[in-house]
Amino acid sequence: MSATTATPGGSGNTTVPAAKAPATAAAAPVRRRSGRTGRTLLGLLAWVVSLIFVSPLLWMLLTSLHAETDASTNPPSFTAPLTLDSYKTFFGADGGVNPWPFLINSAVAAVVSTLIVLVLSTMAAYALSVRRIKKWSDVLFFLLSTKMLPMVAGLLPIYLIAKSLGILDSWLLMIIVYTSMNMPIAVWMMRSFLAEVPVEVLEAAELDGARLPRVFMKILLPLTAPGLAATALICFIFSWNELLFASVLTSTAAGTAPVFLTSFVTSQGLFLSQVCAASLVISVPVLVAGIAAQDKLVQGLSMGAVK
Amino acid sequence: MSTATASAPAPASAATRAAVKRRERRAGWARRLPLLPALIFVLVVTQIPFVITIVISFMNWNAAYPDDIAFGTLKNYQAVFTDSDLLRAVGVTVALTVGVVLVSAVLGLLIALLLDRKFLGRGIVRTLMIAPFLVVPVAAALLFKHAIFNASYGLLNGLLTMIFGDNAPQWDVMTDHPLLAIGVVLVWQWTPFMMLIMLAGLQSRPLDVYEAAMVDGAGPWAAFRFITLPHLRRYIELAALLGTIYIVQNFDAVFTMTSGGLGTANLPYVIYQEFFVAQDYGVASAVGVIVVIASLIIATFALRTASTLLKEENR
Numbered sequence: 001m002s003a004t005t006a007t008p009g010g011s012g013n014t015t016v017p018a019a020k021a022p023a024t025a026a027a028a029p030v031r032r033r034s035g036r037t038g039r040t041l042l043g044l045l046a047w048v049v050s051l052i053f054v055s056p057l058l059w060m061l062l063t064s065l066h067a068e069t070d071a072s073t074n075p076p077s078f079t080a081p082l083t084l085d086s087y088k089t090f091f092g093a094d095g096g097v098n099p100w101p102f103l104i105n106s107a108v109a110a111v112v113s114t115l116i117v118l119v120l121s122t123m124a125a126y127a128l129s130v131r132r133i134k135k136w137s138d139v140l141f142f143l144l145s146t147k148m149l150p151m152v153a154g155l156l157p158i159y160l161i162a163k164s165l166g167i168l169d170s171w172l173l174m175i176i177v178y179t180s181m182n183m184p185i186a187v188w189m190m191r192s193f194l195a196e197v198p199v200e201v202l203e204a205a206e207l208d209g210a211r212l213p214r215v216f217m218k219i220l221l222p223l224t225a226p227g228l229a230a231t232a233l234i235c236f237i238f239s240w241n242e243l244l245f246a247s248v249l250t251s252t253a254a255g256t257a258p259v260f261l262t263s264f265v266t267s268q269g270l271f272l273s274q275v276c277a278a279s280l281v282i283s284v285p286v287l288v289a290g291i292a293a294q295d296k297l298v299q300g301l302s303m304g305a306v307k
Numbered sequence: 308m309s310t311a312t313a314s315a316p317a318p319a320s321a322a323t324r325a326a327v328k329r330r331e332r333r334a335g336w337a338r339r340l341p342l343l344p345a346l347i348f349v350l351v352v353t354q355i356p357f358v359i360t361i362v363i364s365f366m367n368w369n370a371a372y373p374d375d376i377a378f379g380t381l382k383n384y385q386a387v388f389t390d391s392d393l394l395r396a397v398g399v400t401v402a403l404t405v406g407v408v409l410v411s412a413v414l415g416l417l418i419a420l421l422l423d424r425k426f427l428g429r430g431i432v433r434t435l436m437i438a439p440f441l442v443v444p445v446a447a448a449l450l451f452k453h454a455i456f457n458a459s460y461g462l463l464n465g466l467l468t469m470i471f472g473d474n475a476p477q478w479d480v481m482t483d484h485p486l487l488a489i490g491v492v493l494v495w496q497w498t499p500f501m502m503l504i505m506l507a508g509l510q511s512r513p514l515d516v517y518e519a520a521m522v523d524g525a526g527p528w529a530a531f532r533f534i535t536l537p538h539l540r541r542y543i544e545l546a547a548l549l550g551t552i553y554i555v556q557n558f559d560a561v562f563t564m565t566s567g568g569l570g571t572a573n574l575p576y577v578i579y580q581e582f583f584v585a586q587d588y589g590v591a592s593a594v595g596v597i598v599v600i601a602s603l604i605i606a607t608f609a610l611r612t613a614s615t616l617l618k619e620e621n622r
Contacts, residue, residue: 042421043428045421046418046421046422046426046432047428047432050433053435053439053495053498054435054439056439056450056454056455057442059450059455059462060454072460073465074459074460074464075466075468075469076469121345124342124344127339127340127342131338133339133342134335137614141614145603146353147552148609148610149353149599149602149606150574150575151353152558152598153356153357153598154356155579155595156356156360156363156582156591157359157363158352160359176352177352179352180349181353183349184349241444243444243445243558243559244559244562244575258443261443261449262562262563272460279442279446280446282443283441283446286441286442287438287441287442290437291441294434297437301500306507
C-alpha cells in the first residue's frame with residue numbers, strides 16, 4: 001500500500017509498455033500492486049453503494065424509534081432521543097386497532113398454503129425429474145406460463161365463485177389462492193433440486209429393494225432438505241407480501257397484514273413514526289426468511305433457471 | 308418372455324402384446340399420479356377463472372344494475388379502446404415497466420460487477436444489497452411516500468435543507484412527478500433482484516478463458532466486452548424478462564402511493580378499479596383479457612429464454 005502511494009504517477013507509466021513487451025520481471029509486481037489499490041477502491045465503492053441502497057431502511061428504523069414530533073421535522077433530527085412509543089402504540093397501547101388478528105391471519109394463510117405447496121410440489125417434481133413422465137418439459141412450461149399470466153385477470157371470477165360458495169373473507173379462501181399462486185414456482189424449484197440427486201444413489205437404493213416411501217424419506221428428503229427449506233421460505237415471502245387478492249377477498253375476519261398496513265394509514269391519518277414502526281414490524285418476517293434463504297433466493301426467483 | 312412371443316401363434320402374441328400395453332399404461336399412470344394433485348389445483352384455481360373472464364368480457368354486466376345482464380356484446384372492448392383513461396393506463400404500464408426494468412437491470416449489472424470480486428466484508432455487502440427486496444412492497448411504498456418524498460418533512464427535502472440551508476430547493480415529488488416516485492420505489496426493490504441473477508451469471512463464468520485472454524494481452528475492458536458480456540447475455544435477458552413479468556403486474560406501489568391518481572393508474576390498477584369501484588364487471592374483464600394477451604406475448608419470449616437454459620442444463 002505504502003509503496004504504491006510513493007509512486008502514484010509511475011505505476012501507470014510502467015504498465016503501458018509492460019503490456020506490449022513480453023512481461024518483464026520488473027513490471028509484473030507493479031501492475032499487481034496498482035491492481036490491489038484498485039481492488040480496495042472498488043471494494044470501498046461496493047460498500048458505499050450498498051449503504052446507499054440500505055439507507056431508506058435505516059431511515060425507517062430510525063424514524064420508528066423517534067417520537068412523532070422528532071420524526072416529522074425539516075431538516076431531519078438525526079440525533080433526537082430514541083423511544084419505543086411508536087411500537088407500543090402500534091401494538092394497541094392507546095386503544096387503536098389491534099394488529100395481532102391481521103398478523104395471525106397472514107401467518108396462517110402463508111404457513112398453511114406453504115405446507116400444502118411443499119407436499120404437492122415435491123410429488124409433482126418427482127414425476128417431472130426422478131421418474132419422469134413422457135411430456136415432462138411440456139408440463140413444466142405449462143406451469144411456468146400460468147405464472148406469467150397476470151393473476152389480476154382472474155380476480156373477478158375468483159371473487160364471484162368465492163361469494164357463491166360463501167367463503168369470502170375466510171382463511172380457507174386465502175390458503176387456496178396462495179397455494180395456487182406459489183405452486184408453479186415451487187414445482188420448478190423442487191424439480192431443479194431433485195434433478196441434482198445423482199441417479200446412481202437412487203438406483204442403488206432400488207437394487208436394495210427399498211420402496212418409494214422409503215426412498216423418499218431416507219434419500220430424497222435428506223438430500224434436498226436445503227432446497228426444500230428455500231422453497232418454503234420463498235413461498236412464505238410471496239404469500240406474506242400479497243396485497244391485491246387479500247384486499248379484494250378479505251375484510252375483517254381474514255384481513256392480512258398488508259391490508260392492515262394500507263388501512264392503518266387511511267384510518268388514522270399520518271403518524272410518520274408509527275407508519276415506519278408498522279412497516280418494519282410487518283417486514284421483519286420477510287427480512288428474516290429472505291436473509292435465511294439468500295443463497296437459494298436466485299434459484300427460486302428465476303424458477304430454477306439460474307443456480 | 309421373448310422366447311414365448313417368438314414361438315407362440317398369432318392370437319397368443321396379440322394377447323401378450325395387449326397385456327404389455329396394459330402394463331405400460333398402468334405404469335404410465337403410476338408415474339403421472341404424483342403430478343396430478345398439483346396440476347389439477349393450478350388448472351382449477353388459475354386457468355378456469357381466465358376462461359370465465361373471457362366469457363364475462365363479452366357480457367353486459369354492471370353490478371350496480373343487476374337486472375340489466377346480457378350476453379353477446381362487444382361494447383366492453385369498444386369501451387376499452389375508446390376510453391382515454393384506459394389507453395393512458397396502457398401507456399403508463401409500458402413506461403413504468405420499461406423504465407424500471409432498464410434502470411434496475413443496468414444498476415443490477417454494475418453492482419454485480421462490483422460484488423463479483425473479493426473484498427473485505429463481501430458477504431455483508433451482499434446481504435445489505437438484498438435487504439430492499441425483502442421489504443413488504445406496501446411498506447416500501449409507504450416509506451417512500453411519507454418518510455422520504457413528503458414535501459414538508461420527508462428525508463429528501465430535509466437533506467436538501469441541511470445541505471443548502473434555508474433557501475434550499477424543496478421538491479414535491481409526490482405531486483409533481485408521481486410516476487417517477489413509483490418508479491424509484493420499484494427500482495429500489497428490483498435492483499437487488501437483477502443483481503442476484505447477474506451475479507449468479509458472473510460467477511458461473513469459465514475462469515480459464517479469462518486467464519487465456521489475459522495471457523494474450525487482453526485488457527479488462529476487452530475481457531468484459533468480448534467474454535463477460537456474451538456469457539451474461541442470457542442472464543441479462545432472463546433478469547429483464549422475469550422483472551418485466553413481475554412489474555407489469557405491479558399493483559401494490561400504485562395503489563399505496565397514489566391510488567391511481569395523477570395519471571399513474573396502470574392496467575392492474577384499472578382492472579381493480581373497474582371491478583371494485585365502478586363495479587363494471589364486463590369492462591374489468593375486457594381489460595383483463597387484453598392484459599393476458601399482452602402478457603402472453605412477453606411470456607413467449609421469456610419461455611424461450613428459460614427453455615434454452617433448461618436444455619443447456621440437461622445436456
